[in-house]
Amino acid sequence: MTTTTIEKTESQVTPAEATWDGLLFRPNVDILENEEELTVLADMPGTCSEDIDIQLENGTLTLYAKVRGRQSASQRYALNEYGIGDFQRTFRISQTIDTKKISAEYRNGVLTLHLPKTEQAKPRKIGVKAVK
Amino acid sequence: MKLIPWRSKKDGGEIRPSESSTSITRFRDEVDRLFDRLFEDPFGMIREPLATPGGWAPTLDVVESDKEVMVRAEVPGMDPKDIDITVSGNVLTLSGEKRDSVEDKGDNWYHCERRFGTFRRNVQLPSYVDMNKVSAEHANGVLTIHIDKVSSAAPKKVTVKPAAT
Numbered sequence: 001m002t003t004t005t006i007e008k009t010e011s012q013v014t015p016a017e018a019t020w021d022g023l024l025f026r027p028n029v030d031i032l033e034n035e036e037e038l039t040v041l042a043d044m045p046g047t048c049s050e051d052i053d054i055q056l057e058n059g060t061l062t063l064y065a066k067v068r069g070r071q072s073a074s075q076r077y078a079l080n081e082y083g084i085g086d087f088q089r090t091f092r093i094s095q096t097i098d099t100k101k102i103s104a105e106y107r108n109g110v111l112t113l114h115l116p117k118t119e120q121a122k123p124r125k126i127g128v129k130a131v132k
Numbered sequence: 133m134k135l136i137p138w139r140s141k142k143d144g145g146e147i148r149p150s151e152s153s154t155s156i157t158r159f160r161d162e163v164d165r166l167f168d169r170l171f172e173d174p175f176g177m178i179r180e181p182l183a184t185p186g187g188w189a190p191t192l193d194v195v196e197s198d199k200e201v202m203v204r205a206e207v208p209g210m211d212p213k214d215i216d217i218t219v220s221g222n223v224l225t226l227s228g229e230k231r232d233s234v235e236d237k238g239d240n241w242y243h244c245e246r247r248f249g250t251f252r253r254n255v256q257l258p259s260y261v262d263m264n265k266v267s268a269e270h271a272n273g274v275l276t277i278h279i280d281k282v283s284s285a286a287p288k289k290v291t292v293k294p295a296a297t
Contacts, residue, residue, distance in 0.1 A: 028245035032234065041234065043208035043246050045273030070204070070274070071193065079194035079255070082206055109208030109273015110233070 023085025035123055038115040044087045045109035052106060056099055061091045096121035187249030188230055201261055201279045208273035219263045227252040
């Protein structure tokens with residue numbers, strides 16, 4: 001239908017800014033495409049909209065979210081099933097995204113990112129005029 | 133009929149290899165294990181499969197401090213209204229359903245990693261909590277439940293008075 005491609009770049013390629021020594025988690029994402037846009041949904045509990053950083057540069061989309069610590073080693077854990085750390089994930093996206101119209105919202109721990117396609121990338125229907 | 137005294141398996145409880153295969157002894161072993169857990173650990177977590185295959189259940193942190201027991205769960209993508217917190221005896225139950233927010237409109241999927249489904253998690257709480265003082269809050273996909281301890285359970289300092297002479 002369209003030529004839009006999206007593929008996961010292996011996150012072993014550590015970006016320059018990741019120089020802290022905290023844990024880094026890879027959020028689970030859903031990515032869907034329709035005629036209008038690509039939608040990325042990422043489960044990122046425990047952050048807030050001010051702490052989410054989204055960058056699209058040279059076709060590389062980076063999601064980063066800072067998570068404030070809520071676990072401390074001095075506490076007595078009866079059960080400790082998950083770890084706390086920042087979220088980060090990188091995707092490669094083709095250049096058919098209208099970067100000016102990208103929007104994102106964060107609700108109940110899920111980031112929803114809308115990446116609208118450029119006009120050229122959208123499928124178009126060509127009307128045929130009847131000639132008498 | 134013979135009454136068999138209960139003894140922790142860890143303290144050298146009897147081992148009965150010859151009869152361990154019959155269903156009634158398996159059942160007894162199961163009950164023994166429940167008792168072992170009950171006496172060892174006040175929380176005695178009811179361990180169960182976290183989720184059905186392909187399904188989802190929240191991960192939990194349970195922390196005990198001087199004043200309260202706190203249960204924290206990561207529940208991204210859930211409306212707090214869809215989470216049921218019930219207290220029965222000393223068991224706190226979290227249940228609900230995480231639903232996919234995306235309607236199937238014939239979109240093409242590139243990634244499908246997020247999990248959905250119904251879940252139920254039981255947490256056995258120690259006897260010294262006040263089950264009438266349970267509060268819960270939800271923020272950014274993280275649910276926090278506070279259960280106060282009964283005041284008599286908090287560590288108390290006893291002052292020694294000099295005896296009147």
